[in-house]
Amino acid sequence: MPLSPLTRARWLRRFRSFLALLLLAGLAWGVWTWMPPPATIAPLTHVIDGDSLAVRRGAEQVTIRLTGLDAVEYRQDCGSEDGGRWPCGREARSALESIAGRGPLYCELTAKDIYRRTLAACRTQPFPDGVDLGAEMVRQGWAVATDDAYLIEEAEARAGRRGIWRGRFSRPADWRAAHERPAGTIASPDA
Template sequence: MRLFDILRAALILAVLAAAVEMLSRAEHLEGRAEAVDGDTLDIAGTHIRLSGIDAPELRQTCEQEGRAWRCGEAARAALEEALAGGTVSCRAEKRDKYRRPLALCTVSGTDLAALMVREGLAVAYLGHAYQSEEATARAARRGLWAGSFQRPADYRAEHPRGP
């Protein structure tokens, strides 16, 4: 019985150590921010990617009523407008392939990613987060959903970044 107690205690300590490590990895970034594009912002020189969404690329165009419109620029402008609302607070738990923090960011309590998807200027990405916001935008034919568009991931695949 004594060996079992020692093993159980060791397991509990290992789980606690892993939890402490995970919690200590979270980054907190706060300050005035500028929009880099529709799903990336910059706080004091650190580019931060909004987690759970994908916005059109800056040069990407979409179509509405038979005419092209600069949906990538529109997404960036909408994020810039939202950022003007005050101090941005971001919590990042991991990084993307470009080593940018992937974060949940808010301004005055408003989730910026949810706002972008709800306005139809970004799509829900990798997971179930923001699916209801996307459904709302789609039903209202808001932003990207007012016409036709290529999903940002598909656009990037067809237009890879240069070296």
């Protein structure tokens, strides 16, 4: 039995309303999934080295390893243009202390590494404001980029001969491999 024109018009309006609701739900879902995760506010306890920080989360202290970069190790020295050596690892830690300030930091936590450190991207202010600590460490020349995130900053530092780029240095991963500590040994950066 064919539908009357009035009934057909009602069904067509309902169908259009249903499609509009589906479209709005899809847009809401898309916006929600594209938004960055909320940043965790992390009171800074102290800077460990050029890419690691200790922060307070509730009653516990958590070690955060910045993602996208590899800073020279605290005990690492670099070569200067005149053939001498300088404590680039200590200067990298000082640079991160200066950039991070007194905190708090706004960190997007991503995962844990094999050393049980929390991996995160941290800023001095909530996104999109403030300074991205990783980007600034690479831009100032205290770290190398480990993925595509900071390649432009690394190129700027290299061209400007800033930080470790002003002389000779071993890449941090190579330096760690050559100065490996015995398994189970955890020492402070001052050791």
